[in-house]
Amino acid sequence: MNQTDKAKAFAELHLSGDPLILFNIWDAGSAQAVAKAGAKAIASGSASVAEAYGAQDGEDVPMEAALANAARIVGSVDLPVTIDFEGGYAVDPEETAGNVQRLAELGAIGCNFEDQVVGGQGMHDVDLQARRIAAVRAAVGPYFFINARTDYFLQARPDAHDSALADAAIDRVKAYAEAGASGFFIPGLTDLGLVERIVEASPLPVNAMTWPGAPSRREWADAGIARISYGPGPFRQMQDWLETAARAAFA
């Protein structure tokens, strides 16, 4: 399958009510393990990549290292690969687009692209973020899956996740869809009523992040989610498992 076919096949896996499951990885070895498990697609998580590398989340891994890691992941599996590219390593729309284009050129078929100000406070205003998305779309062509993430539900505490915040997210997804985004990612939101409200208003397939204690797969599906990702969970569980195994070896 060429890159365009992979990107199209990946987009088709986003079915509201029958979500694509992405068990997030961080390097080529973990990508191969998850591929062997029967995954339909491979998705990196930026926090996991950073922790494995010895950096902090938030574009602390140098972009060249992040791109090289992405290229090794793409080269290690036949599956479609989407990369968590944080804020695209720039603020300026054109510069951001150039960076995402490099990601596309190395074979990734999509990326996460977030609206928080990386290394700063709060979120880019919706107009700027829409311009950033539009610039990325213009650079990468029609098939690259831009998973536009809103950080509202990570920046606000769960007890502040209310219908006003959901409506603000809905304004964002409408603007992002118009700018050319392919999907909408709402990590941090677990209130299923609000999830449904966003799904109903969203012109794009909606991606939830899950973890132990979050809603079940069935509940996400019933709320209309089209994609479930695991974020940093798999990496951290592996770190704990490795620690336990090492402790047993030292005993």
Add this chain to the structure above:
Amino acid sequence: MASKFERFAALHVPGDPVVLYNIWDVGSALAVERAGAKALATGSHPVADAQGWPDGQQVPLDFALANAKRIVDATDLPLTVDFESAYSDDPAQGGANVVRLAATGAVGCNFEDQVIGGEGLHPLEQQVERIAAIRSAVGDAFFINARTDLFLKTQTFDDALVDQAVERGKAFADAGASGFFVPRLADARQIERVVREVPLPLNVIAFPGAPPKAEWAAAGVARISHGPFPHRALMAKLEEMAREAIS
């Protein structure tokens, strides 16, 4: 206060082996440190597997060095790096490469005698020359764990093979090695003989189904490493968890 190198060298006690649970990146280093490790050791195979490269110096030298530096920067524990064959058959170039490794802050390395990308082992005389060149280039405060691949190249672990291992171990010691590493040596009687005759602390690899640590300790082993097995076990666990999530 003892240097990191001195702390690391002092951990090699025959009969009370230091256990090295091999790592491949900063994340795995920190997990193994939290488990109570006394020192950290990379394995070349897991470093390669984690990045999707084959073993056998297919990890680019610059990547291997940068990876070592990141691990050193992330922890206070001494780090030894599995440096395969020092990325050169030429003694002087091998020495220069190990100097670069030492500059990352690593306190030691594994250095093997198999011909990378070729057949068999380097002739003993040549391997001795390579070890001597590394020692002369890197100075005294660096733990050269000289590895023989004799047991990786055959299925016949007989007394004649142990004779050859002893001959290599003695020659490596004379050339300036700090330790002697014999992967796949596992038999307690054979270990005892190597320990008795080679004047270097002995390192063996634990593998699934290996004799208990106490048996190896009693035979005089000074260092037990785990090679590629921690990474393989972890990836098997990841696959299992992913299957559960996906199905």
